[in-house]
Amino acid sequence: xxxxxxxxxxxxxxxxxxxxxxxxxxxxxxxxxxxxxxxxxxxxxxxxxxxxxxxxxxxxxxxxxxxxxxxxxxxxxxxxxxxxxxxxxxxxxxxxxxxxxxxxxxxxxxxxxxxxxxxxxxxxxxxxxxxxxxxxxxxxxxxxxxxxxxxxxxxxxxxxxxxxxxxxxxxxxxxxxxxxxxxxxxxxxxxxxxxxx
Ligand code: FES
Ligand code: FES
Numbered sequence: 709x710x711x712x713x714x715x716x717x718x719x720x721x722x723x724x725x726x727x728x729x730x731x732x733x734x735x736x737x738x739x740x741x742x743x744x745x746x747x748x749x750x751x752x753x754x755x756x757x758x759x760x761x762x763x764x765x766x767x768x769x770x771x772x773x774x775x776x777x778x779x780x781x782x783x784x785x786x787x788x789x790x791x792x793x794x795x796x797x798x799x800x801x802x803x804x805x806x807x808x809x810x811x812x813x814x815x816x817x818x819x820x821x822x823x824x825x826x827x828x829x830x831x832x833x834x835x836x837x838x839x840x841x842x843x844x845x846x847x848x849x850x851x852x853x854x855x856x857x858x859x860x861x862x863x864x865x866x867x868x869x870x871x872x873x874x875x876x877x878x879x880x881x882x883x884x885x886x887x888x889x890x891x892x893x894x895x896x897x898x899x900x901x902x903x904x905x
């Protein structure tokens with residue numbers, strides 16, 4: 709009997725285990741959408757350029773269109789469907805809703821997953837490419853609009869809802885345990901930054 713060309717893979721998604729038989733070339737994105745009906749994660753470019761397919765793998769932002777499903781075996785995968793707690797939206801989801809951080813909404817699941825990780829990365833003191841003082845003792849830099857834009861720059865929005873998205877990320881960050889240092893009026897701060905640029 710010829711060897712099977714399919715592989716068995718166990719995916720831990722939003723706290724549930726799923727055992728699938730997949731072609732080893734299947735991306736995590738296609739496994740989520742086509743095999744598990746988790747269609748919250750969107751396919752935009754399918755080549756790692758737009759961020760629409762962003763999910764969290766072990767808490768880190770991952771482009772699921774570039775990740776093979778078999779390589780995600782036994783990792784903790786969180787999709788946009790797994791962020792809310794029962795009827796209570798995740799603070800980032802709530803902020804996007806309250807502040808109109810979406811227009812068509814196609815990029816929104818990826819933006820929200822990225823923002824969740826951005827807030828955690830910032831609270832953990834990770835610098836970005838625009839952080840002025842990267843010494844560990846300097847602690848997390850203020851999460852200014854410039855920092856948010858840089859940290860979210862892998863997620864494109866064709867509708868141009870960026871202003872509201874930046875405000876939503878800032879508000880959710882300010883409400884999170886490590887959220888100190890977010891400017892109170894992020895819109896004003898952003899305008900000042902843009903004027904100075
Ligand atoms: S669909 Fe994955 S980055 Fe665009
Ligand atoms: S809200 Fe439409 S692409 Fe972002």
